[in-house]
Amino acid sequence: MNIFRLSGDMLHLISFLVLMYRMRGQRSCRGVSLKSQILFLIVFCCRYLDLFFSFVSLYNTMMKIFFISATATIVYWMLTKYRSSYDMDNDKLHGDGSFMGHLPPHGVLGYIIVPCFLLALIWNEGFEAFEILWAFSIYLEAVAILPQLFMLQKTKEGEAFTLLYIFCVGAYRGLYIINWIYRYFTEKHYWQPLVWVSGVVQTLLYADFFYYYWIALRDGAKFQLPG
């Protein structure tokens, strides 16, 4: 554990709290992508299957349980008490529509879930169920934020807490990269290219967002995506 990894984890943890605080405070989930949240739930459920058979530290175990339960709570809220404020029209991917309003969304399944699973079958750290699901979760996490970013792209501007949420998740990924560089130079056998490549791709997806978020903060202006 180093300061970069710890800060990254804390930002990740804060991101859930920001989102939940916002939804409860405004009694609304407007601007939040249900698709991204469901994808994150799948990510955590697949990756943390090892809760049942491997123990790293109490810290890791507690965080894993928190990530799964917080995301499950967010998804549950979006499907129940805040359902009426869910902005389904802006949470559509190209290719959705065949299953109008029903889950799982056609576009997400075809463009995101299936490709990630196929990639996991090809590039993994062992051809066994857990390893394939683990690799799948790594790839899926890399692109899980896409529906949320698309939603932001469609609405052009986001509500402050939603932006803060995206910022926290993006910053957490950025800090993980610094953590990997640090580990690479300080640990003897630290080598995980699959995670590094996916992590870098994932972080790059936030680059655009970060740029406009920073501009808005710097100028004290409203966050607005171009054209």
Place this chain on the structure above:
Amino acid sequence: DEDDKAKDEL
């Protein structure tokens, strides 16, 4: 072992 070590992150 090393495999476990690779999965010590979240």
